[in-house]
Amino acid sequence: MKYRNLGAAGVKVSSLCLGGMTFGEADEKSFMHKVGSDEATAHAVLDRALAAGINFIDTADVYGQDGLSERVLGNWLVARGTRDRIVLATKFRFTMGEGANRSGASRYRITKCCEDSLRRLKTDRIDLYQIHMQDITVPEDETLRALDDLVSAGKVQYIGCSNYAAYRLMNSLWLSKTNSWAKFVTLQAQYSLIVRDLEREHIPLCRTEGLGILPWSPLAGGFLTGKFERGKPPAGDARLGAKPERFARYDSERNWKVLDAVRAVASEVGSTPAAVSLAWLLAKPQVTSVIFGARTIAQLEQNLAGAELELAARHVEILDQASTFELGYPYEFIKNTQASW
Numbered sequence: 601m602k603y604r605n606l607g608a609a610g611v612k613v614s615s616l617c618l619g620g621m622t623f624g625e626a627d628e629k630s631f632m633h634k635v636g637s638d639e640a641t642a643h644a645v646l647d648r649a650l651a652a653g654i655n656f657i658d659t660a661d662v663y664g665q666d667g668l669s670e671r672v673l674g675n676w677l678v679a680r681g682t683r684d685r686i687v688l689a690t691k692f693r694f695t696m697g698e699g700a701n702r703s704g705a706s707r708y709r710i711t712k713c714c715e716d717s718l719r720r721l722k723t724d725r726i727d728l729y730q731i732h733m734q735d736i737t738v739p740e741d742e743t744l745r746a747l748d749d750l751v752s753a754g755k756v757q758y759i760g761c762s763n764y765a766a767y768r769l770m771n772s773l774w775l776s777k778t779n780s781w782a783k784f785v786t787l788q789a790q791y792s793l794i795v796r797d798l799e800r801e802h803i804p805l806c807r808t809e810g811l812g813i814l815p816w817s818p819l820a821g822g823f824l825t826g827k828f829e830r831g832k833p834p835a836g837d838a839r840l841g842a843k844p845e846r847f848a849r850y851d852s853e854r855n856w857k858v859l860d861a862v863r864a865v866a867s868e869v870g871s872t873p874a875a876v877s878l879a880w881l882l883a884k885p886q887v888t889s890v891i892f893g894a895r896t897i898a899q900l901e902q903n904l905a906g907a908e909l910e911l912a913a914r915h916v917e918i919l920d921q922a923s924t925f926e927l928g929y930p931y932e933f934i935k936n937t938q939a940s941w
């Protein structure tokens with residue numbers, strides 16, 4: 601396992617981060633709608649991930665009913681005494697509970713969400729506290745001041761953001777800088793061989809401002825593992841098989857061509873499509889740590905191989921070409937004159 605600085609921060613994190621979205625009861629009410637793992641399986645996955653060198657775990661208050669993922673993780677941290685071996689990341693912003701302030705990123709709500717997460721996680725500090733999505737109903741300076749106070753109080757070590765438009769992120773960084781507040785050190789965003797939209801604005805922004813990218817759904821929810829076939833319905837016990845609209849999101853000619861290229865590279869390097877897809881992200885300079893999901897130990901083992909696989913430049917180029925996408929204006933216009941922007 602390799603370790604890298606957490607974006608603009610000095611703390612070191614493993615290049616793979618274990619995602620906690622599947623932790624908890626695998627029942628109908630769960631966030632994952634029956635395609636999560638029960639507590640014992642989640643704890644076994646956490647044990648194996650830690651033994652393999654993963655020291656970075658990501659969750660959110662909304663994962664699992666009533667904060668179930670955080671509770672499962674908190675139970676593990678206490679039962680195994682592992683709190684100080686982990687860089688612990690969670691998120692706030694989406695709906696929890698009832699009432700007018702059940703959602704959002706106001707000072708009022710951030711203070712409550714942080715206390716609730718600390719209680720569920722059975723700890724006195726969150727290492728990376730992330731806003732799950734920007735909130736345009738709240739002035740960004742209110743959000744940042746509240747987060748800065750949590751850092752000063754020692755309840756939070758670093759702050760990060762997720763699902764931000766580039767203009768809002770740039771504005772946020774400028775506010776933090778000019779007011780000497782804690783600033784976002786990472787951007788958690790959807791990024792994979794299937795979804796590369798981040799390359800238009802966010803990656804150049806993070807490069808110039810020093811933020812690390814934490815890709816989520818790096819395996820496109822399982823599509824890039826190669827377990828699905830063109831023209832065949834997905835198995836119902838897989839996340840993408842549980843609801844037809846989920847699979848339909850990926851079932852396009854472009855995406856099957858991407859998968860063909862991933863499979864070809866995997867067979868050339870003697871690895872799996874899952875490991876190759878993770879390794880492609882790890883080859884991108886702005887990526888700090890890739891947040892992957894593993895519902896079972898067998899999935900985890902396959903995905904861990906991604907951390908050790910260093911793709912040759914030729915293989916990265918093949919995958920870049922196969923997953924090429926429409927840049928649109930003005931990026932295409934600029935690219936005709938300069939290689940990057």
Ligand SMILES: NC(=O)c1ccc[n+]([C@@H]2O[C@H](COP(=O)([O-])OP(=O)(O)OC[C@H]3O[C@@H](n4cnc5c(N)ncnc54)[C@H](OP(=O)(O)O)[C@@H]3O)[C@@H](O)[C@H]2O)c1
Pocket residue numbers: 618619620621622635658659732762763788789815816817818819820821822823825827837838839840874891892893894895898899900902903
């Ligand atoms: N910030 C955000 O808005 C946001 C959004 C989404 C996720 N996230 C974070 O990112 C993490 C990862 O997201 P994700 O779960 O969507 O990532 P992912 O790695 O793209 O997908 C994980 C899913 O793919 C399947 N899978 C994984 N490895 C496999 C393997 N080797 N072979 C076969 N199937 C395999 C499993 O689903 P099945 O077994 O059911 O097929 C697993 O639950 C989450 O836990 C969360 O921490 C953040």
